[in-house]
Amino acid sequence: MTSHAEAAHEHHGPPEANRSSRVDARVLGMFLFIASEAMLFGSFFTAYFFVRVVNPDAPAEWPPEPFHFPVFVAGVNTAILVTSSFTMHWALQSIKRGQRTAFLAGMVLTFLMGLAFLLTQVVEYLNVGFNTSDGAFASVFFGLTGLHGAHVFVGLSLLGIVIVRGFRGHYSPEHHHGVELPGIYWHFVDIMWIVVYSAVYLI
Amino acid sequence: MESPFRSEAAAFRLVLVTIGAFALIVAAALLIDPWAGVVVWAVITAAAVWVYLRQRGPAPPREQVEHVGAPDERRVLVVANETVEGEELMSAISELALGSKAEFLVVSPALNSRLKTWTSDEDPARAAAQHRLDATLARLASIGIEARGEVGDVDPLVAIEDAVRLFHPDEIVVSTHPEGRSNWLERGVVASARERFDVPVTHVVVDLEARAGR
Numbered sequence: 471m472t473s474h475a476e477a478a479h480e481h482h483g484p485p486e487a488n489r490s491s492r493v494d495a496r497v498l499g500m501f502l503f504i505a506s507e508a509m510l511f512g513s514f515f516t517a518y519f520f521v522r523v524v525n526p527d528a529p530a531e532w533p534p535e536p537f538h539f540p541v542f543v544a545g546v547n548t549a550i551l552v553t554s555s556f557t558m559h560w561a562l563q564s565i566k567r568g569q570r571t572a573f574l575a576g577m578v579l580t581f582l583m584g585l586a587f588l589l590t591q592v593v594e595y596l597n598v599g600f601n602t603s604d605g606a607f608a609s610v611f612f613g614l615t616g617l618h619g620a621h622v623f624v625g626l627s628l629l630g631i632v633i634v635r636g637f638r639g640h641y642s643p644e645h646h647h648g649v650e651l652p653g654i655y656w657h658f659v660d661i662m663w664i665v666v667y668s669a670v671y672l673i
Numbered sequence: 674m675e676s677p678f679r680s681e682a683a684a685f686r687l688v689l690v691t692i693g694a695f696a697l698i699v700a701a702a703l704l705i706d707p708w709a710g711v712v713v714w715a716v717i718t719a720a721a722v723w724v725y726l727r728q729r730g731p732a733p734p735r736e737q738v739e740h741v742g743a744p745d746e747r748r749v750l751v752v753a754n755e756t757v758e759g760e761e762l763m764s765a766i767s768e769l770a771l772g773s774k775a776e777f778l779v780v781s782p783a784l785n786s787r788l789k790t791w792t793s794d795e796d797p798a799r800a801a802a803q804h805r806l807d808a809t810l811a812r813l814a815s816i817g818i819e820a821r822g823e824v825g826d827v828d829p830l831v832a833i834e835d836a837v838r839l840f841h842p843d844e845i846v847v848s849t850h851p852e853g854r855s856n857w858l859e860r861g862v863v864a865s866a867r868e869r870f871d872v873p874v875t876h877v878v879v880d881l882e883a884r885a886g887r
Binding site for chain 1: 680684685692695710
């Protein structure tokens with residue numbers, strides 16, 4: 471042990487980085503990321519509650535007459551996105567067990583469901599019957615759902631990279647960190663949608 | 674504390690919890706009143722924060738501290754707060770200095786309130802810690818003990834960890850107030866240090882009040 475320590479002392483360059491904290495660096499990074507995302511979505515939700523509750527001229531109906539949100543279509547879309555979280559989880563569990571075919575099937579299914587969600591949202595935008603110029607409620611609607619849509623797009627890009635790498639033989643039961651992190655992100659996107667859908671469409 | 678996003682499996686569980694929570698919120702809002710939904714949201718959020726803060730994360734691995742320097746040389750890390758100038762600590766250091774060739778590093782954590790730490794108002798705390806440290810090093814020098822000193826992190830365990838990484842002590846001495854008056858003992862600093870570092874940890878109790886009363 472002593473000789474090893476002396477060898478370490480002969481090492482040139484800066485000393486080993488001291489984390490100076492008992493929080494794992496990756497966990498801390500994810501904490502900071504989630505905190506920044508929560509603040510970002512929080513600012514949009516603040517605008518939403520201001521428009522809907524605090525504003526003295528807030529419409530009695532939500533959305534104000536004569537507009538309507540496509541609650542049913544968005545509900546089906548929500549079911550698709552929630553299901554994609556299950557397939558994402560299945561994919562990661564599969565690669566952990568070395569089941570490559572199931573892993574790839576899970577990833578492709580997750581990607582397709584995410585894509586279906588995003589395309590359905592685009593179609594919803596085209597047919598919703600109002601635009602950002604139709605009032606604050608419309609701005610808030612497009613702002614919140616659009617912000618989430620941008621996150622879905624980023625998530626799809628990450629899933630696409632995982633799929634390409636997966637088909638090229640990457641990842642194994644021992645090395646699947648590249649699947650784990652996009653999986654965490656995808657679940658976060660899913661959670662945010664549940665909040666957006668509940669607050670904007672249902673309540 | 675454990676992050677709910679520490680792994681994909683944990684994040685997936687959070688998805689399921691979120692579905693359940695928002696099903697309750699939406700049901701309350703639609704069946705009773707929108708404000709009932711807000712109340713359910715507030716209750717669930719408060720419960721989630723309470724559960725989150727109560728849970729303990731996995732214990733960090735026990736840290737192997739390597740011996741550095743000559744085989745007969747011992748390095749002693751001394752960590753003390755207001756008790757850094759206490760007679761009991763001085764006696765303990767003197768005894769250690771007599772036994773063998775010893776090198777001392779005295780770390781005085783910059784004691785500060787949590788609010789001041791969060792607002793980066795640390796200068797007075799660091800200055801006070803430096804003042805205590807200078808006085809201690811001068812006293813040690815007066816009895817012939819050469820020691821180095823550093824002002825450490827506000828968290829004594831982090832201060833110890835910082836010093837362990839750079840100093841590689843063979844022994845750690847932690848000085849505290851007596852049981853019942855020691856914030857460090859209440860927080861289990863000595864016990865945690867014994868769990869985390871693979872070197873002997875000596876606990877020295879300094880009763881400043883008893884000495885002042887004499």
